[in-house]
Amino acid sequence: MKSLQTEGPIKIGLMGAGSVADFGHGPAIASEPGVTLHAVFDPVFERAVALQKKFDAPHAFHDRELFFSSGIEAVTICSPAPTHKDNVLECAKRGFPVLCEKPLAMTDADGEEMIDAMSQANLPLAVGFCYRFSPVAKEIKRLIDEKVVGEVRSMRLIYIWNLHGIYETDSNGAKIYSPQRTERMLEGGPMVDCGVHQIDLAHWWLQSECEKWSSTGAWVENFEAPDHVYLHMRHQNGALTTVEMSFTYCHTARDPISHFTYQIIGTEGIIRYDRDSGVFEVRKTNGTDYLPWSHEKNFEGMYEEWNRVMRTGEMGHMPTGVDGVKAVAISRAATEAAIANR
Ligand SMILES: NC(=O)c1ccc[n+]([C@@H]2O[C@H](COP(=O)([O-])OP(=O)(O)OC[C@H]3O[C@@H](n4cnc5c(N)ncnc54)[C@H](O)[C@@H]3O)[C@@H](O)[C@H]2O)c1
Structure with a gap:
């Protein structure tokens, strides 16, 4: 190149x-x-x-x-x-x-x-x-590569939030409709917009392709795409990944909260990252290692x-580009399957 x-x-x-x-x-x-x-x-x-x-x-x-x-x-x-x-x-x-x-x-x-x-x-x-460049994602890759929790059998990658809320507050303090979420729902919804990051992480961490998947969706609002989606992937190495994405979690709440977590379940322990409570740890038979927390994104x-x-x-x-197409293909097919089974 x-x-x-x-x-x-x-x-x-x-x-x-x-x-x-x-x-x-x-x-x-x-x-x-x-x-x-x-x-x-x-x-x-x-x-x-x-x-x-x-x-x-x-x-x-x-x-x-x-x-x-x-x-x-x-x-x-x-x-x-x-x-x-x-x-x-x-x-x-x-x-x-x-x-x-x-x-x-x-x-x-x-x-x-x-x-x-x-x-x-x-x-x-x-x-x-x-997300790949966050010190947390890189550390998880190292922990998996070095089999610190044994063989990874299952991963739960969850991000449920309100995509900035359906309303914004204008300069007079009034609630006004936010077009941003509508645009993202029309482009494919939460699995296409955000879940692609988690699908990419699952491939990168496990270095194992998704060979089979299934999905379901829930509709809180009436967009074509579901605003809450579950994707279950089976990798070629036998491990399972569940990706759960929502854009409507607390979307009408005055005080919204979100959940962003990675849980990696291995034969000898678990790795847990919880963005919202500042936790990054490895739990094994000999105790718990508390690791330095950092944000899940890293543009720098x-x-x-x-x-x-x-x-x-x-x-x-x-x-x-191949990683990008792979992630978006699964996310879009999963969303379409959820729509077909609505
Ligand atoms: N990696 C991440 O964490 C992350 C976060 C947010 C958004 N995104 C992605 O980034 C992209 C942009 O999202 P955003 O939230 O900044 O959107 P945005 O709507 O805030 O901004 C998009 C900008 O692009 C401009 N634009 C429209 N058509 C254009 C064209 N043909 N060429 C160049 N510019 C054009 C618009 O005028 C607007 O200023 C999307 O693909 C989104 O999914 C990624």
Whole structure:
């Protein structure tokens, strides 16, 4: 794969100046010395300018051609899922390495087309599975690889929350409808939007493909996709993973709470991570190890790895386009099966 021979920081162009660009990619690019934010593109020019100012980037555009010819060397795609394909294909044509947000594609065929275009151009295509780079996820990988809890037989990966709530509060304190959750439900619902991270973690941790799955869904509201989904996967090595995702847990509550947990059950003990109560531990016959807790996402770690990938052409632990398609294919099929059995 082509690698960049840039001496200084790699000039990143960012497409889509919305929420994840603002809280995730912008700060991570700023913190990684190997990269720098050079240009921001958003069809809504004010958004591009706001991000440009916040992260001190030289350029902001609402014209895609000007963005591509502004001197950028690589592209981060943070636009909504239905626009990923077009943006990736344009980057492949112009020779830019791409880090694209999840869910990578709206269909398997689109995902394959994106992978083919990037691989024919000999360019890296990475997917923004930022959970892999959390110190917690990396430690779980090490614990599993070293069989600290024996053979893993079962994993429970749960995230039930309210996706920022269906209402936002406006500047007068009034409740107003939030379009964000509606958009995410129309793009496929919680398993497609968030569950892809857990499906990817299950593959990465166990290094074993899902050979069989089943799913069920519950409807709290009347979107086509279920807003609460259970996915049961059987891996080739015999281990089971359950992924449980909800966007409507406490969604009408004034004081919402959420649950984000990983539970890894092995023949000689368990690993437990609980984001909301700050627990990360290993329980075995000889006692309990309390491990350092950290947040489940890590955009900074992702850019550290992405900088290395772009300079060496070696993917290492960076999630690939193939990983992205695999995760989204299972998440979408699971959601469709739940809909069919409604
Ligand atoms: N990895 C994570 O933890 C994480 C978290 C949140 C969102 N995401 C993903 O990131 C993507 C963006 O989510 P968001 O919450 O920031 O959405 P958002 O709606 O807040 O922002 C999207 C931005 O993209 C712009 N846009 C629209 N069409 C575009 C196009 N064709 N090209 C470039 N920009 C375009 C919009 O004007 C908007 O400013 C989604 O795929 C989402 O699933 C990932």
